[in-house]
Amino acid sequence: MQFDWTTFVLEVLNFLVLLWILKRFLYQPVLDVLDARQARIKAEMAQAEKLQDDAAALGKQYAERLAQWAQEREQLRQQLQQDLAQQRASGMEKIRQSLSDEEAKARVRNAATTASHEAELIRQAADQAYADVAAMLARLASPMLTASIVRVLLEDLAALPKEQRESLRSAAEKVAAATAEVASAHPLDDAAQQEIARGLAAVAGRKLPLAVSSDPALIAGVRIAVGECLLHANLLDELAFFRRPDGQS
Amino acid sequence: MNTGELGGSVVFHLGPLAITDTVLTTWGVMLCLAIAALLLRYRLALLPSRRQTIAEGIVAVIERAIGEVLPADAVRRVLPFVATLWIFVLTANLAGLVPGLHAPTRDLSATAALAALVFASTHWYGIRSKGLRAYLRHYAEPSLILLPFHVISELTRTLALAIRLFGNIMSLEMAALLVLLIAGFLVPVPLLMLHVIEAVVQAYIFGILALIYIAGAIEPIATQERPGEAPSPTFAKSKNKEES
Structure with a gap:
């Protein structure tokens, strides 16, 4: 076991030089790259979270729009049903009124026809009676x-x-x-x-x-x-x- | 592996400096790591390649390991030192597997240099963290009588750090050399596998001990400022590792 002071001193210097070289050309650049990558990952994560939040907000907005559309559709459907019911009632009333008018006209027509037939029958009966009476009186x-x-x-x-x-x-x-x-x-x-x-x-x-x-x-x-x-x-x-x-x- | 002596052998002289094979191997290791770092540096991108993914994984694992021991604001400050310790010790340990080379960590001068750096960095981070006076005061707490023991503890643990790494790597290479000399050419191969495991384990132990020492220099602030609060489980776990 020998101890050499020259070697000792040179080894110290060698190590210090190596420390400087590795710090300058290995550790610091690699750590910088790692930090940059970490920062980039953080930024991308933040961006991704922001996008996720935006997507969630858009999804919420879309759901609200869908709900609003469904509500509007329901209102329009109810309004349409009311309009249809009103039109149906109006149409039914018109039809009922028309039928009533037609019925009244038919009744009047029937009455007129009946009266005409009765008058004709009366006239025929009178003619017949006249003829019969005239024939009888002619004989008398x-x-x-x-x-x-x-x-x-x-x-x-x-x-x-x-x-x-x-x-x-x-x-x-x-x-x-x-x-x-x-x-x-x-x-x-x-x-x-x-x-x-x-x-x-x-x-x-x-x-x-x-x-x-x-x-x-x-x-x-x-x-x-x-x-x-x-x-x-x-x-x-x-x-x-x-x-x-x-x-x- | 080299069949040399326990210390480094002088390869050449650079003026008054005797350059040993330990220093030369260290330079080689430094060169390889520097080239790899430079190649990686200029090919970094937000969309990583396979090499960049490996490098990022290594740095991230080290950062997470440090983060389990240190407070979050101190992680980036300590990371270069501890990570360099781990990477250098591991590479230096594994350099012994290359034929014709021996691990720089089988040289006590190199491990002592690393231990001295850990010793110095511990105090450096401690003083930076809580100031010189507050840092020095913790040696006299809870009683002034414990000051010598604290100082002895600082010195012995640094010595143990150097001796542990040196002894493990040196003994491993020595064992492989003896087996090679006694048994034959291919017999040491399982021992080389053990060398890999030992290299990783010793690098991890050296780095984690350095980390715990630094954490010990930084953490007392919190424990002193909040006396009723128990140390964090992670820190306690790391302490247990040290004791084991």
Whole structure:
């Protein structure tokens, strides 16, 4: 075991030099690189955390938007359902109103049709009755019936109201010829013609010459025309009177 | 391995200086490490290559090992010295495996130089850490009577540091030489494997002891300033290693 001071001193110096070299060219650069990498990793981690936070915020915002859209969609759907319900109710009301109108129109139409049919049936019944009565009266008609009708006519003339009496007189005055045209279903005898002339003269206030003619269509009785005034005293006109719906003479 | 004597043999003289093979081997080791450091230095990048990854791994492991013993603010300050100790002692130990060379650490002058550097650096870091007066005061604590024992402890542990490394490496080479002389050519090969293990272990022990000594010079501040607080488990573990 030897100890050499020169070697000792040189080894000390050698170590110090090596320490300087390694510190300058190995430790410090490597540590700098490690620190830089660490700083870079930290920065990237911070960036990643920031991105993660941003992503979380965006995700939250997206979820809120989705919830908001769902709420808006629900509101729009409810509004649409309300509109549809209103339109449906309005349409149903219109349809109901239209049906009601149509029903009223149909009812009126049916009533009119029924009334028309009833009127037609009444008319046909009246025609039929008229025809039947006319046929029956035609079989019953006779000069005696005509004489009876003339007698009734004369009684009615005697009891004629004042207004009608004035009308007849006025009509007689307007006629220039001043004749009374008498149509008879059966031939009138002289006595009957004179009775008629006297009855007319009593009403008209003057004597009216008669122009007697025969008209078998009258069935029985006479029809006297004084100017514009007609006196119906025959079965044909009576039947026609009953045949008229309003029943006016 | 060289079959020389226990100390270094003088190779040539440089003026008044006698250059031994220990110094020459040390220069060779220094040259190799410097070239490797320079090559690595100019190829550093944030995206590391395989070599850079290895270098970063070595530096990071050393930094973590120091960080387990020292407070965080002192790690970067102590790292160059302790890391250089580890790297140099390991390389110097392994240099004995190269035919024609012998490990510089089989020379007591070299190990004594390293121990003296550890001794000096311990006080240097201690004084830098807490000031000259406070540092010197801790030798007289807890009682002035313990001052001689502290001084003796400082000297003996430095001596032990030098002798331990020198004795282990020298005895290993000597054993390999004896086996080679007695048994034959290939028989020392298992012993060379043992040399590798021993080189690593001795480098680790030398470096960790230096680290513990430096930590001991720095740490008392904390323990003195906080008397009720127990030393950290890591530090206690390192102390146990030293005792073992």
